[in-house]
Amino acid sequence: MSKFKELPDLELMREIAQFESRALEELYERYSSLLYTVIKKISPDQATAEQILIEVFVIIWRKIGKFDLNNGNVFSWLVTLARNKAVDSLRRERGAGTTAQFYDDDYEDYFILPSFPNDMDSLDFNTAFTIKPKIEQALSKLTDTQKYVLHLAYYEGYAIDEISDKLNVPVETVRGKIMTALSSLRDYLVGE
Amino acid sequence: MADKALSEMIAAYAVGCMDKQNYMQFKDYMDESGYLPKGELGELQNIISMIPVILDLESPDPSIKDLVAKKLIGMKEEIKTKIIEEKKKTTLAATNLSKSSIGQTKNRTISFIDKKAAKKTATLQFGDDNAKIPAAPRKTKTETPEPQTPVMEPKKIESPDMAATPKSIIAPPQLISRATIEEPKPASPEKTSSGMMGLVALLLSIVLFSILSYFTFTSVNSLNGTVDDLTTQVSSLKNQIATANNFISNYTSLIEFFNYKDIIVTGLSSSDTAEKGSAQILLSFSQKEGLIQFKDVKPLQPNQGYQVWVQSKGQSYSLGVYQPGGSEYLKINSFPFLPKENIESYYITIESNEGSPTPSTVIYLSSAAGKIPKGRVN
Numbered sequence: 001m002s003k004f005k006e007l008p009d010l011e012l013m014r015e016i017a018q019f020e021s022r023a024l025e026e027l028y029e030r031y032s033s034l035l036y037t038v039i040k041k042i043s044p045d046q047a048t049a050e051q052i053l054i055e056v057f058v059i060i061w062r063k064i065g066k067f068d069l070n071n072g073n074v075f076s077w078l079v080t081l082a083r084n085k086a087v088d089s090l091r092r093e094r095g096a097g098t099t100a101q102f103y104d105d106d107y108e109d110y111f112i113l114p115s116f117p118n119d120m121d122s123l124d125f126n127t128a129f130t131i132k133p134k135i136e137q138a139l140s141k142l143t144d145t146q147k148y149v150l151h152l153a154y155y156e157g158y159a160i161d162e163i164s165d166k167l168n169v170p171v172e173t174v175r176g177k178i179m180t181a182l183s184s185l186r187d188y189l190v191g192e
Numbered sequence: 193m194a195d196k197a198l199s200e201m202i203a204a205y206a207v208g209c210m211d212k213q214n215y216m217q218f219k220d221y222m223d224e225s226g227y228l229p230k231g232e233l234g235e236l237q238n239i240i241s242m243i244p245v246i247l248d249l250e251s252p253d254p255s256i257k258d259l260v261a262k263k264l265i266g267m268k269e270e271i272k273t274k275i276i277e278e279k280k281k282t283t284l285a286a287t288n289l290s291k292s293s294i295g296q297t298k299n300r301t302i303s304f305i306d307k308k309a310a311k312k313t314a315t316l317q318f319g320d321d322n323a324k325i326p327a328a329p330r331k332t333k334t335e336t337p338e339p340q341t342p343v344m345e346p347k348k349i350e351s352p353d354m355a356a357t358p359k360s361i362i363a364p365p366q367l368i369s370r371a372t373i374e375e376p377k378p379a380s381p382e383k384t385s386s387g388m389m390g391l392v393a394l395l396l397s398i399v400l401f402s403i404l405s406y407f408t409f410t411s412v413n414s415l416n417g418t419v420d421d422l423t424t425q426v427s428s429l430k431n432q433i434a435t436a437n438n439f440i441s442n443y444t445s446l447i448e449f450f451n452y453k454d455i456i457v458t459g460l461s462s463s464d465t466a467e468k469g470s471a472q473i474l475l476s477f478s479q480k481e482g483l484i485q486f487k488d489v490k491p492l493q494p495n496q497g498y499q500v501w502v503q504s505k506g507q508s509y510s511l512g513v514y515q516p517g518g519s520e521y522l523k524i525n526s527f528p529f530l531p532k533e534n535i536e537s538y539y540i541t542i543e544s545n546e547g548s549p550t551p552s553t554v555i556y557l558s559s560a561a562g563k564i565p566k567g568r569v570n
Contacts, residue, residue: 002488018435019435019436021261021264022519024264025257025261028257028260032251032252032256032257033249033250033251033252034244034245034249036250036251036252036256037244037247037248037249037250038244038247040250041244041247049252050252050253050256053252053256053260054256054259054260054263057260057264058260058263058264058267061264061267062267062270073234073238075241076237076238076241079241079244080208080237080240080241083208083241083244084208087208110216110219111215114237115219115222116233116234116237117222117228117233117234119230119231119234120231120233120234120235120237120238121231121234121235121238123238123241123242128241128242128245129245131242131245132245132246135242135243135245135246136246139243139246150207150243152209153204153207153208153209154207154208154209154240154243157208157209158209159209159210159211160204160209160210160211160214161211162211163209175200175203175204175304176200178200178203178204178207178209179196179199179200179203179204182203182206182207182236182239182240183199183203185239186235186236186239189239189242190235190239
C-alpha cells in the first residue's frame, strides 16, 4: 500500500509541495470524484468538465506554493478552486464576444485561487462527508427562494446584479437573501 | 447598518457572486487588513464549500488521470524555472524586508459599488456615510528615519579650531624672539589656550575614534547576520532544485517517449484482489520502443527480477528482466518484433535476475484478455 494513502490531507499537500508526484496521484484518488462532480454540475458538458478537472490538477501542481502549508484548509481550498475555475470558464463562454478574454498567471492568482482568512478552521475530506446528513438538513430548511438564489450564485456563476436582473428584484433583495441563507446554514451547522 | 453591509459583502464574497469591481475592492480591503468580524468569513467559506457534499459523486473517466499525468510531465521546464524564480524573489524580499520599515495597517472602509445605483445618481450608493463600516484602528504612517551613516560624522565634528590647533602647539622656532628668552614673562593666555586646544583636540579624536569603532563593529555584526541568512536561503534553494532535478530525471525517458504518436498503454494487475502491485506497459510499434512502470510491487530477493512476457499465437516471448527501485519508468530493452494484431496478452513472472527462456513460475501480474490495446495516448 502506498505510504501516501494514510497521510492526512494537509500532509499530502506538503508532499506535493516537494514535487512528489505520487502524493498528487493520491490527492487525485481522494478528491477527483468530488471535484469532478462540482465541475460537472457547473459546466455545460462532460468534455468541458473533464478538461477543467485536468486544469485544476495542473493548477494544484503549479500553484501549491500559494497554499498555506502550515494551517491550510485543504478541503475548502480544493472545492473552491474547482468551483472558481469552472465558473470562470462558464462566465467566459457566456460573455464570449463581449468581454476581453485574457487569462494569465496573475489573473489566476487573483481570481481563481481561493483566498481564505488566517483564522479559518481547517476541514478535511472525511470530516466534510461525516456531516453530510446535517448539511442536507440545513439546506432543506432554506426557503425555495433562498435555495434558488444560492444555486444561481454558486453553480450558475451569476453575480448579484445579474441575479437581480434575472429575477427582476432589487439588488438589495438579492444581497439580503444570500446573507440570510448563509446565516441560516451557519446557525444550523455551527450554532447548535 | 454598517455591520449589515459588511455581512452582506462577506456573504457575497464567500458564495463567489460578486461582480469583478466589488470583488477587487473587497479583496484589496482584506489584503490591507481591513476590519472583518472574527471568524465570520472563514466559517461561511467552509459552509459554502460543503454544499457540494450533498451531490451524488461521479468519478471521472480513468483516462483523465493519465491525461493529468501527461500534462504535468510536459511542464518540467516551467517548474524548474519557477522554483528558481520564486527563490530569487524570496531572497530579494528578505533583503528588502531588512531595509524597510514594519508593515502598516491602513484604515479602510468598504461598501458595495452599486452599478445600478451609480447609473441613476452618483450620490445614491449602497455604502453611504451612514452605512460605513467601523474601520480597523488606523496606524499612522511612521516615517522611518534614514539610518545614520557614521562615516559622515567626522566632517560635522571637525571644526576650524581643531584644524588650527597643531599650528599653535608646534610653533616655528624662528618666531621666538630673543627678548622672550632673556626676560621670562608669565605665560601668555594665548599659549595656555593653545595647550588646552591641543588637549581638547586629543579628547575629541579619541571620542571620534571610539564612535567610528562602535559603528564599524555593529555594521560588521549586522552584515555577518545577513550573510548567514543568505547562506541558509541558498542551501534551501539548492535542496529544492535538487528535488526538482531528481523528479525531472526520473521522468525524462517518459517525456521523450511521449513525442511518439502511436503509443499503446496496457495495464497489468494481479488476479489476487489482495495484491496491490500493478504495472503499466507503454509501446510505440512504429519506433520499436517501450517503457514499463511498476507500482507497489512485492520486494524481490537480490538474485530475482520481474520478467515481462508477451504472448502471441500461444507462444511466450520475453521483453526483458527488470528490478524496479520505485515507480520510475524503465526502458523496455527487448522490444517484441511481432505484429501488434497478433499480441494476445502481456504478463509478468518472478524469475532469476538473469532471466528464464520460458516462464518458470506462476504469473504475478497480467493484462486481462481482450483488453489489448487498453488505451491509446496521443
